[in-house]
Amino acid sequence: MLNRFKRIFLLSLSLSIFASPVFAQPAGARGDNFIYIVQRNDSIGMIAERFTSKPSHWREIKAYNRISNVHTVPVGKQILIPFKYIDTIPEQARVSSLVGEVYLDQQRLEADHRPHESQVISTAANSSVTLTFSNGSTVAIAPNSIVTIQRLRSFSGTGLIDAIFNAQVGSFTADVKANNGGIGRFEIRTPVSITGVRGTEVRNHVDTQGNTTVELLHGKTDVSTTQHANQRLALSNQQGINISKGKLGTPLQLPTAPIVQTQLDLAKQELSLQLQAVEPTPNFLVRYTLDQEGLREIARFSTQELTTTLPLPQSTYRFYVQVRSINQQGMGGSDLPTLIVLQAPSEADSSVDKKS
Secondary structure, three states, rough: HHHHHHHHHHHHHHHHHHHHOOOOOEEEEEEEEEEEOOOOOOOHHHHHHHHHHOOHHHHHHHHHOOOOOOOOOOOEEEEEEEEHOOHHHHOEEEEEEEOOOOEEOOEEOOOOOOOOOOOOEEEEOEEEEEEEEOOOOOOEEEEOOOOEEEEEEOOOOOOOEEEEEEEEEEEEEOOOOOOOOOOOEEEOOOOOOEEEEEEEEEEEEEEEOOEEEEEEEEEEEEEEEEEOOOOOOOOOOOOEEEEEEEEEEEEEEEOOOOOOEEEEEEOOOOEEEEOOOOOOOEEEEEEEEOOOOOEEEEEEEEOOOOEEEOOOOOOOOEEEEEEEEEOOOOOOOOOOOEEEEEEOHHHHHHHHHHHH
């Protein structure tokens, strides 16, 4: 009887592997568990082998999810796989952009460095760094920020990224790609919050008291407090939320970017901005970046004025002005980029820009 059961199990496992998509519907994380959404012809054995490299783990997964029939699991059912069962390998990040003074474990970060798990990244004023992972996901760390790479791995069976970042202070932007049909785990943690990122562009801002603002630009994200990690609140596109003293605020719509007009004064080395707010907003954040996406930041300014004059950067002849509306709750919306070209580049200017 036991041998017959094994033959049936192995036959079901083989058919499932060939009939199902090789990578289907990994859906991120929930607490200490990886989420998989069951597809047609899936079996618990196949799922166990794909994500844990040990078919014998099907017993634990079956019991954990209270599944009665290991061969027929309802399509669309969420299967929770404890991360402790998932085999991983170390993942390294590549420095895709580096501006100013950035430090890795208190040593100056260089472009050829490969930050890895347990290291601390800190940025000085007017400095920023963008890291890129093997699946094309990126994280951008803004000026005056400290971020610890708590976990940086990938699933050995599928290559899905398993990453946790602790943002201690400052601003942190993540653009997380879905690869191999889905998401592994990508979390941004602060002293008071946990943000789960899935195919998403999201920003986290942390002040010196640990109070956190999360701004979802597009995609999906769940937010929880560190005290109640399993009680998560889902944000929709263009929503933001404040987390203070262990409590989640009310999700609010992010403000619309203002209309921007620019005027250069090369003699005074100044840039004048005329802002027209689309909706009432008390503040604006103006950033200078070397890229249209706004990741390579070289300077930032805060203003409440609709007309403001700012100094030009000294290290580049070509940059973008990124303007963001900030609402009364301190939440910022999407950036509106404007290209500024100061003069025709000389060889000296070009070399400075490339080094930035």
